[in-house]
Amino acid sequence: MAQAMVKRIVSSSACTFAGLAQKTYIRNVAASSKVAASKKERVLPTEGEITKSVFMSQSTDIYTNLALEDWLYKNMDFTNHHVMMVWRNEPCVVIGRHQNPWLEANVPLLSEKEIALARRNSGGGTVYHDRGNLNITFFTPRERYDRNYNLKLIKRALFRSFGIKSTINERQDLIVRDKYKVSGTAAKLGRLTGYHHCTLLVNANKADLSKALAKREHGIQTKATASTRSEVANLKDLDNRITVENLQTALGYEYLRTPALHLDDGGQSLIAKQRGFQFVNPTDDWFPGLAELKNDLVSWDWCFGRTPMFTVSRSFPVPIGLLAPSKVYSATQELVINMTVEKGLINDVTLSIPPGLIESGFHGEASVITHLKGKRFTSEALNALQDAMLTRHHVSDVKELDDKEQFVAKCFDQVVNTM
């Protein structure tokens, strides 16, 4: 039945989208005239006039899927047509719009394990995605954004199709077995459209999840939105028949059989009135401008550069071998590094060098500070620092840093790689 329904819609999806693209232009014109007459109110349709669709994204690339979400938010008119989009991704960590990636994710591990890092447009905390995790986005007009309706709908689908009991806690997380989180929620609200998206852990790799989000010693201080850590569970642990595929079908049917504005069961007759399931291929041909949105989302300037201002402060004990003999037994000899990072770029550096290290002949302080300013808070800064210290060597044949310089460089490495 499900298969047949999907197939029927695939054949008609091409023409549906031709219509969709046309409507987009109408909406753009409508939006610009709206600004001029800002006092004018929008008339929303009654529940019976609203139809629903389930979009199934054919991409598993996080940046493409976020771009698609953004494209639909910006260009589609949801006044008479509510949409639920289901999508999933290859392994990635997704941070909230106003978060600090160095604080939320294990950045060095991500590049090592080829896990992508992405910043989304919605608020909220950091989540881990892989093929065992289903993402669901609910698009509605801003006035009809209703997170509670969406979460209850998921809860009903889990019970109807798999007999899984879940609860919604005060943080609006979906919880199973009293405390284990299976779903994280976030939302974006604009002038005309609002969307709520959430994750559902089906059989995600929990070991990778906790490694990718592991909290480490980093000394970062910031006003950025912080994540709330929760113990998580996979839905597969509650019912091993459940897969991402059959869950998205179950959720799709639940969405279509439920009226648009209140939770009720409209059954088969309501499903028949809806626009049904539609496969969506997120390419620039189908969605003009999608590639540009994606390029912005992939960029370093968006993922890291949009981090709210933060300071990082770390201290490192200097090994005895590097200290001047007279200072070895005096009070703790620590190298203290303070940095302010704005828009992902190092803005201000202070370096406190213990007397023991100065007396033993380290003079790199000034070059450290001037050469780090304006560099990205990555290993790029470290390379610049090492080059700067090397050029200070008057004898041109010395191509290596001395022990003290190497120690300072190593400390900086630990700061920018937040180890």
Add this chain to the structure above:
Amino acid sequence: MAIQRCLVQIVKTYKLRHHLQSNIRQTYCMLCLKYSTAGSSRKYTDRHEWVTIDKDIGTVGVSEYAQESLGDVVFAQLPDPGTDLKAGDECGALESVKAASEIYSPLSGTVTEKNKDVEDKPALINTSCYDKGWLFRLKIIKQSEINDLMTEEEYKKFLKTDAEKPG
């Protein structure tokens, strides 16, 4: 003698208390006047931003209604000074209970200042949305756009119809 001194003391205390009370009452009245929204020159958008205008500088914030429906604001992303905005442009966001809500500029102009206190302490938007919780200031380039905004009275009427709408 002792009784007399005592009486004088009582009278003095009474006088002092009376004086203080009347003073307090006065300050309270002044406060009422200061925070009263009646007859203010604030203008509103249909997205619940407000703007007050002093010559060519507009100060922008969000309304009490917006503040209440947002809930606790945990992060304020404000436009940087020097940013050129058109009326209706997206120019920042307020984050509360996992939702990022866009801020739109009520007027066209160039941002001259953002409220750093709100960036440090976003809760000011909840506690003082019309005063300490202002968001940014801009130099207005199209005075005529001010007429497109709602007055206090019109906005109140708008809120009423907005609340009565089903859903």
